[in-house]
Amino acid sequence: MLEFFKYNFMAAFAICGLMYVIGEWVSTITKAWVPSVFVTACLMLLGYWHGVPHDLVSNSVLIPFGASTGIFLLLVHMGTIISFKQLMEQWKVVVVALAGLAGMCLAGYFVCPLFMDRSFVIAGLPPLTGGIVAASIMQQAAIAKGMTAVGVFAIAMYCVQGFAGYPLTAIFLQNEGRRLIRNFRAGKSDANGVTEEQAVLAAAAVRRKLLPPVPKKFDSAVVVLLKLGIVGYLATVMGGVSFGPIGKISGAIWCLLLGVLFTSIGFLDENSLTKCNSFGIVMFALMMYIFDGLKDCTPEMLKSIILPLAQLIVTGVSGQLLFAFIAAKVVKLSIPLAFSVSLTALYGFPPNAVITESICRALAENDEEHDYLSGILMPAMIVGGFVTVTITSVFVAGIFEKLF
Helix, strand or coil: CHHHCCCCHHHHHHHHHHHHHHHHHHHHHCCCCCCHHHHHHHHHHHHHHCCCCCCHHHHCCCHHHHHHHHHHHHHHHHHCCCCHHHHHCCHHHHHHHHHHHHHHHHHHHHHHHHCCCHHHHHHHHHHHHCCHHHHHHHHHHHHHCCCHHHHHHHHHHHHHHHHHHHHHHHHHHHHHHHHHHHHHHHCCCCCCCCCHHHHHHHHHCCCCCCCCCCCCCCCCHHHHHHHHHHHHHHHHHHHCCECHHHCECCHHHHHHHHHHHHHHCCCCCCCHHHHCCCHHHHHHHHHHHHHHHHHHCCHHHHHHHHHHHHHHHHHHHHHHHHHHHHHHHHHCCCHHHHHHHHHHHHCCCCHHHHHHHHHHHHHCCCHHHHHHHHHHHHHHHHHHHHHHHHHHHHHHHHHHCCCC
């Protein structure tokens, strides 16, 4: 009988779905105090250690879509839920995120060598400030110097840093969300000085459009996806253009900017992926692609480097939060929000969007409250992730790879 149930691509898809759903359920039950991404990441890691096929996500055939088209569709979609005004208001977030990264690098570089190998510090800091690109740069630099163990350390840091970032972010973002929702219900102003009435009106207001909407009888789900695809393609084109001394700007950043632009003129629908009922599958595919990176994190790997990993993470994050605290005081940004946007360095996009959405759903009692929370928290978290992971971490890696 058991021979009848053979493992194949649909079985792999179902296993991935089960782990993802359990994470969502735990997040819902705990009111997002335990983030879904943390639970799913733990399940995936334990699964890889105890019999789940090493190529589970590859077998589910989610990676080709999640690693390419899915990323760009989701990033453009993020632009459809953020206005230019909201984007421009995030200068405080940029300052705090950069200050946090500076604190992380300074604390790690000057404090950690006192009790751990300096080469591990150099290899681990860039991945700690960002994502897979920074980790790959440091891994290749270490291997080029003949330091294989150090190269493994860089990849291990990329694999496990989220386990520190997910729960910490959930705590701080929960506190910020609860403060905002209390003020919203009491009619007080939020961290940006917006009153309840103003926020509700802003959330409900229809943006002035340059282009007329597609007639309803022709406006199918695929039409919405088509428009997202067109803007995503333009982002890939712009990502290949060099802007003098600045050089090329990441296509991911262009996705967000063009998403905002084309939504403001009416080409893209607001909240596009949700409108065409595609947000769930796109996010699922993309998160599975992210979690696929855990397959290389073996118990043996962790056991051999767990102490320096923990030391660097604790020291780096401590410096990060200290500098973020100081910067937040200077620019007058809420401390919990400042800590949350700084911690996006530990995981980036899309986990930052998943955690934020989970908390908004958990705290809001109706759509009005959800839109209010999302309108404040989502732009800050998305911009924070771009500043830390997408942009700055690559520059940090470029500097640190020369320090071996």
